[in-house]
Amino acid sequence: MSKEPASMTWRKKDDIASRPWKGRKREYDLFKELTVGVVVVGLLVIGFAATFGSPDEPSITLKAWAVAAPADFVTTATAELGGTSATATYGAPYNSTAGAGQSIGPISLSGLSGVQIPINTSVDLVTGPLSLQANPPSELAQWNSASADQQAAWVTAYSDALTAAYPPDTIAAETTFDTTKVATGDYGPVPALTTGLLTMAQAGALDGAIQNEGGFFNLDYTKSILFLGDGTYFVGIANGAHLTGDQWGMMNETGNYPGQSWLWLFSFWYQVPVIGGAANADILVVGIMLVLTVLLALVPFIPGLRTIPRWIPLHKLVWKDYYSKR
């Protein structure tokens, strides 16, 4: 029969969808259905858990890093000491760095919070822990009394020498740190300090020293995680496990375990070069996903989008029994 198709609007009108159903009913036991559902799902949960288990790759400690990739550790420690690492130049909320932070046009939200989680990489990650030792290196005094320019000069020179001796591509695989491979030069106390930190880390003393900076009960792991992330060893492991941003990493889990597949669209945008490769990639992707989520919530209000179910009538399958007995 031809009649005007019912609107797909959300509005309550004088139509069948808006009024309570006065037609035929069938018996339906809510609580019994719920019980059956809980039992069935319970069996599925226990079955999957028993069969497949769950992943649990051990954490990477600073000790593990220092032992496995000492050259990478020393290179990173040098950058932290000199304030040239990614963390040291990150900007808000860790430190004030002019020009850091992502923006879309004139809108820059990252600086709004200010420096709420202050991190001074030079002190918090290097000189502070070193000075806690029973016999702190004498070079600490030399470092602390030098001018900022002098410190920068030493660090730059040593970083360059390290990069020449241990190129970044292969540094994470170097299992020993051979100081004789590094060219001689005017590095001041930097080699002694960073090698001293390496020894401290390999002994297992650095992990606790950094965590204790936040007090006895410190549950904030920001400094340790940022320190790890500044090196190539930690990132290399993630890369090998397909977890980095340009590998759809956000939705992946280690091994073959399913991760957060529902983050597929979030991960997708990072694979689009013009978005993922941009300096402000993160704010772009978050912005896109916020807009899309709001649109999803507002589908009932969007003509066209809300009419697609009529144009592609999958509902005829859902209600085939109803339609066949009209």
Place this chain on the structure above:
Amino acid sequence: MTTTLEPKAGETAAPETEELHTWTGKTRQWLIKVLPSDKLLPEGQPSYVASWIYVFGMGAIASLVYIIISGVILSLNGPAWYHVSALGHFVNSTHLWSVELFFIFMVVHLWGKYWMAAWRGGRVLTWITGVVSFAVSIVAGFTGYLLQTNFDSQWIAFQAKDALNAVGIGAWFNVANLGQIFMWHIVLLPLAVAVIVALHVVLIRVHGVVPPIDAAETDAQLTETAAAHTEGGAR
């Protein structure tokens, strides 16, 4: 105190005609009008509720039950337990798989509701609460991954900080701060999910399951006055 009309057995509670003056009384009156007890816990459903697509909402809720149970056991034993105990590892696995099932059922439920245009007839809040519970669940799941206290947590914290810092909230939602994330994951977000899901379910009870697209007054299911399987009465 104002008196109420006592409903006869089997009948819907008659809406109160007394004029009530207290906030409590007025709220009660409104609640009973909007969701009388036989609408909240009915013995029947419209005849068109006859497809397997309808089980997925229930499946999601059943999965949520197991997420909560396994989550409570994990919390009671502390975050290091599952690394060192075989039982702990098993409970952790049930937590992971109930989460995967939760999202599987929820996504199929979402797809079904979209293709059924389930927002029709004034059901827009049902749709919106559904989308919100989806979004909040995603955040809840994400914070869960941060609590694994293993390599994956370290890496996810390292990656996610950039997205949060980029929009300026990273200072207050510090993914590397285990103590903070714990509060989010085991208290705030589960409460939020539970409240929104409860609201979602109540809204379905209030409005009823959406009728088929293009249902007409001339349809047999509406014109027949043959005895229904349940006691009649206006919903």
Place this chain on the structure above:
Amino acid sequence: MLGTLLALPTDITGGTYFGFGNFQIQSGNLIVIVVMLVLFVLALVLPFPGSGRSK
């Protein structure tokens, strides 16, 4: 016990990935997505027990 917590990481496996070029999907995630699609299709086409009987 301490050893488990502080163990040096073994090779963290990347798992099996399918795809081409930029598009790579992990086996676990692929299975979950396929299961969602299969369940959706089955829910639409599988016959439902007739009225008068609880599901």
